[in-house]
Amino acid sequence: MPFRLVRCSLAALFAFACSGDVLAAGAGTPGADGGHARLNQLGFLPGSRMLAVIEGDRARAFEIVSDVDGAVVRRGQSAPPGTWAPAGREASIAELGPLPPGRYRLQGAGMAPSDPFPVDAQAYAALLDASLKAFYFHRAGSPLDAAHAGMHVRAAGHPDTDVEIHASAASPGRPAGTVVSAPGGWYDAGDYNKYVVNSGITMWSLLSAYEHFPQVFRGRDTGIPESGDAVPDLLDEAWWNLRWMLAMQDPGDGGVYHKLTNLRFDGAVMPDQATARRYMVGRSTAAALDFAAVMAMASRVYAGYEARFPGVPARMRAAAESAWRWAQAHPDAVYRQPPDVHTGAYGDARLDDEFAWAAAELFLLTGDAAYWRAFESHAAAPDVPSWANVGALGWISLAAHGGRLPGAAERERVSQAVEGLAGRLAGQWRQSPWRVAMQPEDFVWGSSAMALNQGLVLLQGYRLTRQRDYLDAAQSQLDYVLGRNPLGVSFVTGYGVRTPMHVHHRPSQADGVAEPVPGWLSGGPNPRQQDLGDCKDVTYPSKAPALSWIDHDCSYASNEVAINWNAPLVYVAAGLQALTPP
Ligand code: G3I
Ligand code: 9MR
Numbered sequence: 001m002p003f004r005l006v007r008c009s010l011a012a013l014f015a016f017a018c019s020g021d022v023l024a025a026g027a028g029t030p031g032a033d034g035g036h037a038r039l040n041q042l043g044f045l046p047g048s049r050m051l052a053v054i055e056g057d058r059a060r061a062f063e064i065v066s067d068v069d070g071a072v073v074r075r076g077q078s079a080p081p082g083t084w085a086p087a088g089r090e091a092s093i094a095e096l097g098p099l100p101p102g103r104y105r106l107q108g109a110g111m112a113p114s115d116p117f118p119v120d121a122q123a124y125a126a127l128l129d130a131s132l133k134a135f136y137f138h139r140a141g142s143p144l145d146a147a148h149a150g151m152h153v154r155a156a157g158h159p160d161t162d163v164e165i166h167a168s169a170a171s172p173g174r175p176a177g178t179v180v181s182a183p184g185g186w187y188d189a190g191d192y193n194k195y196v197v198n199s200g201i202t203m204w205s206l207l208s209a210y211e212h213f214p215q216v217f218r219g220r221d222t223g224i225p226e227s228g229d230a231v232p233d234l235l236d237e238a239w240w241n242l243r244w245m246l247a248m249q250d251p252g253d254g255g256v257y258h259k260l261t262n263l264r265f266d267g268a269v270m271p272d273q274a275t276a277r278r279y280m281v282g283r284s285t286a287a288a289l290d291f292a293a294v295m296a297m298a299s300r301v302y303a304g305y306e307a308r309f310p311g312v313p314a315r316m317r318a319a320a321e322s323a324w325r326w327a328q329a330h331p332d333a334v335y336r337q338p339p340d341v342h343t344g345a346y347g348d349a350r351l352d353d354e355f356a357w358a359a360a361e362l363f364l365l366t367g368d369a370a371y372w373r374a375f376e377s378h379a380a381a382p383d384v385p386s387w388a389n390v391g392a393l394g395w396i397s398l399a400a401h402g403g404r405l406p407g408a409a410e411r412e413r414v415s416q417a418v419e420g421l422a423g424r425l426a427g428q429w430r431q432s433p434w435r436v437a438m439q440p441e442d443f444v445w446g447s448s449a450m451a452l453n454q455g456l457v458l459l460q461g462y463r464l465t466r467q468r469d470y471l472d473a474a475q476s477q478l479d480y481v482l483g484r485n486p487l488g489v490s491f492v493t494g495y496g497v498r499t500p501m502h503v504h505h506r507p508s509q510a511d512g513v514a515e516p517v518p519g520w521l522s523g524g525p526n527p528r529q530q531d532l533g534d535c536k537d538v539t540y541p542s543k544a545p546a547l548s549w550i551d552h553d554c555s556y557a558s559n560e561v562a563i564n565w566n567a568p569l570v571y572v573a574a575g576l577q578a579l580t581p582p
Contacts, residue, residue: 035060035111037094041483041496042127043103043118047581049472050097052106052114053434053484054078057090062108064096067116073099082433086440086546087486091433115483115497121582124478127495128573129222130519134566135206135237136224137507137517138186140194140244140271148223151513157271158192158278159183160244163260166279168338173252180280182260185244188344189562190504192274193261196248197335197346197387198564199241200290204357204393205456205567207294207301210234212400212463212571213578231308234570235301239309242298245291246319250283254322256291258282258335261343268509268553284335286346288327289354290390295320296361297397317365324358331355346387352378353391360394364401372406382421384453386446387564392421396460415464422461422470425454429473436480437473443545445557448491448524449565451477452572459575471579478572481521486546492569493561494518502553504560509553520561521569525549531557 039052054060058081064074074096081092096106099119106114137144143156160183167176174180185194186202210217210232217232226236248257257280266274299316302309335347348354355378363371375394382392399418402411428437437454444450455477461470476484483490483497490496493503493516500522501515502508508516527548529540535554541547549558 037106037114038484038488040479041115041490043123045123045580046119048475051435052094052096053091054094057081059092060108062094062106064104067103067105084434088544089486093435124573124577131566131569133222134519135186139240140185140187141183152517155272163278163280166281168282169257169280171250171252182247185241186563190560191265193343195259195346196287197290200294201387202563202567203294205571206238207297209571209574213574216574216578231305249319254326255283256287256323258284258287264342268506270510281341282335285327285333285351286348286354288323289358292320292323293358293361296365300365348388357390357394360398364404382417418460419464422457425458426469426473436476440545443525445526446523446565448481448521449568451480452568455572456568491522491524493520500551502551504553504556521565523560526558531555
């Protein structure tokens with residue numbers, strides 16, 4: 001069971017009318033002189049760096065008290081405050097730990113007691129399971145039975161066995177109007193479409209979580225239909241999407257369809273009620289390269305499970321190589337949205353990063369020097385990954401398999417590139433009055449995932465150097481997402497004291513169940529507010545980057561969910577659980 005004290009609507013909370021004991025305990029309100037504690041609502045591992053933010057313009061004396069008997073277990077003084085630019089608010093850092101396992105609150109003169117927080121060796125275990133199980137809830141073409149989906153039981157939707165080749169995707173072997181089959185896969189986000197580019201980074205994040213922290217996933221029971229078989233649940237779940245991805249390749253020439261979607265977004269209905277015709281739309285270099293990278297990586301990872309997936313690793317390798325050849329022959333097939341198509345574009349005109357990532361994964365799989373040369377000719381210094389910016393994925397995979405690199409010089413170069421990025425983020429973390437790496441410009445569409453992808457990079461810094469600051473900084477990124485933010489919200493549905501109740505997510509909107517589907521990360525604050533034209537009822541509380549979020553189901557620019565945002569949540573939860581010393 002997730003740790004949670006009470007569930008209440010955020011709309012009600014902001015109106016200070018929340019029921020239950022949260023407000024009685026004062027967690028959502030500032031104290032008499034404005035002090036306001038923000039912390040990770042799921043708490044900490046015993047070995048975590050335990051930080052809280054106290055909002056307000058001065059350093060404060062504080063106490064950590066047992067939530068069981070009120071005994072004071074620690075006293076401290078918070079750091080001198082500074083203004084955190086993304087929110088334009090003053091913040092002072094409080095060092096809470098070390099603390100032994102238990103359940104605590106932070107309190108101090110003039111401030112309301114904080115939310116209670118546990119210190120527990122399994123603090124992120126339920127979160128990890130739920131963030132992975134979220135993908136099961138997104139299976140296209142499958143009913144979700146009560147035994148696995150509980151109150152989110154639903155009928156199958158989108159069989160995708162009858163998909164029409166759109167004119168934009170025509171090839172000699174499959175002219176426009178041809179009907180093909182590409183079942184399975186995960187719904188991308190709040191919408192019911194399936195996009196290869198966004199599956200790219202998603203698969204890398206999930207498969208990397210398994211590759212980097214296998215011990216966390218072996219024997220884990222996340223309650224999916226395959227749980228208990230000889231394969232870790234993560235790989236069973238990932239296979240649901242990989243099998244679909246394989247069907248997105250044009251067998252004639254290795255080209256890869258950009259997406260499988262309707263012409264327009266569905267209404268807010270359950271999957272089985274959304275029956276508009278589906279199309280293969282476009283063939284793009286980005287899709288081919290993301291596909292090649294994912295298949296090369298998956299061939300490597302699933303080689304250990306050949307018995308359960310006979311012939312699959314070889315099939316993936318062949319698929320990766322033919323997609324790579326297609327991309328080399330079509331290096332600038334940038335996706336352009338056809339005029340009759342209105343679903344997500346995932347358009348990206350800068351392709352060197354996709355070339356570099358695919359070359360890196362193909363090199364690791366085959367050892368072929370031609371792929372190493374291709375990596376060298378396309379790779380630039382890594383940046384925090386996103387669906388459109390995948391260069392770092394190749395660098396991180398290479399760093400994780402240093403033994404396969406051509407030599408010591410290459411190993412050194414790869415480590416330095418990854419460490420350089422992690423070092424920059426750690427510097428931002430150290431300088432930040434809120435003690436997070438997030439800068440004002442990081443509050444893009446999907447900012448919660450930006451925070452977690454920064455955390456993922458910081459974990460690479462720790463994996464490479466074992467310097468404790470990297471681990472602590474990564475912990476802070478998860479803290480931010482789970483409540484140590486100026487909204488005081490844990491952005492994961494169902495996990496935290498105050499969590500989103502009205503995500504832009506068609507099943508959660510249409511199923512008649514009050515609780516949203518659990519384990520999904522809300523996109524998070526986004527000051528561009530691109531949904532305002534569509535959402536007449538939406539009034540954002542602020543234009544400040546870190547405050548521009550609303551728990552409203554129309555707000556797709558701040559409160560949607562997406563597979564590429566949940567995947568780094570899985571990674572960071574697994575990584576902290578695996579790497580934090582006891
Ligand atoms: O390319 C510019 C860049 O030059 C600029 O520096 C930057 C500043 O914010 O903006 C960049 O463009 C942004 C682009 O994402 C790339 O990051 C756009 O402003 C922004 O509107 C765009 O948002 C994307 C959104 O779709 C709209 O296309 C999100 O990243 C993407 O996650 C989101 O994905 C949608 C799918 O289309 C459909 N399914 C749901 C999914 C999640 O909302
Ligand atoms: O539901 C759609 C969501 O998944 C996308 O991220 C978003 C931006 O592409 O668009 C949403 O769909 C809206 C569409 O763009 C405009 N009309 C209203 C749709 C539902 O809110």
